[in-house]
Amino acid sequence: MNLRDTLALSFETVVSYRTRSLLIVLAMALGVAAVVVLTALGDGARRYVVGQFSSLGTNLVIVFPGRAETAGGFPGAALGQTPRDLTLEDARFVGHLPQVRRLAPLNVGVAELTSGGRLREVTVLGSTAELLPIRHMKLAQGSFLAHGSERSAQIVLGSQLAREFFPDGNVVGQRIRLGDSRFMVSGVLASQGESMGFNTDEIVIIPIDYAQEMFNTSSLFRILIEARSRNTIEPAKAAIRHALKLRHDGEDDVTVITQDAVLATFDRILRALTLGVAGIAAISLAVAGILVMNVMLVAVAQRTSEIGLLKAIGAPAADIRRLFFAEALWLSLAGGAIGFALGHAGALMIRLAYPVLPAWPPAWASVAGVATALITGILASLLPAARAARLDPVLALSGK
Amino acid sequence: MIRLSAITRVFHMGDQEVRALSNISLEIGSGEYVSIMGPSGSGKSTLLNVVGLLDRPDSGRYELDGTDVTVLSETEQARVRREKIGFVFQSFHLVPRLTAAENIELPLMLEGIPPAHRKSQVDAALDAFDLRDRAHHRPSELSGGQRQRVAIARATILKPTALLADEPTGNLDHRIGGEVMALLEGLHHAGTTLIVVTHDRELGARAHRHIAMRDGEIVGDQR
């Protein structure tokens, strides 16, 4: 019997045993859909975290004063001494390193923002013009802190604050008081919402010198540094550390971290998690495979006399084996296809319900899910098909 | 041409031995019309199964058209069954899911004949056995006589040299049984070797050669 007839005949059989076939297809489909949905969830979580990190900036190296290590490191920490200041001079020095594309010194504090009878306590970032590109921030109106004009009293407002303090929308050029100083609004940040637990819609940004004055400090909170490329992150890290050690009389008293290292860890963990849930879902497919095998064995028993008849009219064992094989193929193909569709529909529903979670099923998971369905189906049919092909025709004809 | 020499077939039931065929030697020429009769359990079906290559004898030699078929592999035997032998059973053995036409088409499929060529052959068979208006009915929608006609059409679609019928009228009433026998005899007239196992003396008498069996042995062979 040729392939086309084998497929057609087995398709007819599958269709005519409607309930039985639907049951198997459903079991298969649920297994495949589980693989697709669970991996979509896992990969969505990974993308979400990665996205959150990269919204903070790419190729980012962060320097802060003091050694973060608990042992060795900075001896003063153990004695309760505050670490040496990380100064604006330090930042400028680091800025000249060839591995550094740009940097932004950062001070953070809290102050009262007042204007037109409104008053509100806000988070204040002190920085320079470079903060905008490093942190991937966008402006909705006006301009950011001007280059080289750190001494002018400009302020950039978060979008929420701009709406609250200037409901008429006329913001840029307006005067506003922060703490005891008067500032002129130079721009408004585009609304970005919460990012890594930090709501940029409710902050203000002022030049670093004003911030240091306002919070009465000469030490920076952070230096945010963008390396020239992904490959220069590590060299930049080493160079920065070396440069600051030189400036600090040979003391290694700053901490330099890269966002990439943290990100890579999260990425690894979440990838492993995704693989794990995919594996668990695949087990449900194996269970479906056992179901297929069981049902096929029952089918062989039910159709014993039919198999005998096929042998009597001259069907070789190979033809009979292939017929049962093809039945399993149809069932798992249908299960795989329906499961694929169900899974993608499920992932779509998750994306609609939780728009922040990019729950796209990874291509490898869809392929692996459907392939696992096909392989389990075919493996599960091996034994029943072999049993059918081996039947003794005389006994089979009498239904024994 | 069927030539059996010293064929023995023994079944083992626990420690009991049943000699279903005991040292059978028999020659049936091309185009003969033979009836096999005998009491229940005398080995008639077993003999037919051996002749039809459904069963392998434990010893003895079986030549079909000059070649020893007992030494053939299973696949080769299947091919011989497909091309040279047609079976008709008491209980019809139609595939319940398939229509009359599809049941008749099965051997053509097994033989690997392309669909375009199959249709005309199936149509011709439907006409020859007066089944044209039942072509798309399933077996459950057919009468006993119609079912047996479908089975005969299926058994003869590849023009076998021998048609083996094991009590073909056993499940049919007398009149319908007579009609079915007439169809089989028509095929014999067209040149097919016809071997019929039957309990019905009247039907058995219509054959041109009468073989009688008892306890696995041939006890009578009359022309």
Ligand SMILES: Nc1ncnc2c1ncn2[C@@H]1O[C@H](COP(=O)(O)OP(=O)(O)OP(=O)(O)O)[C@@H](O)[C@H]1O
């Ligand atoms: N598969 C088997 N296993 C054991 N014994 C068997 C088997 N097949 C047939 N027999 C025995 O072989 C003997 C001959 O059986 P067979 O079916 O050939 O008889 P039969 O002449 O066709 O009888 P009936 O007229 O009842 O159909 C019987 O005793 C039967 O019980």
Ligand SMILES: [Mg+2]
């Ligand atoms: Mg019998």
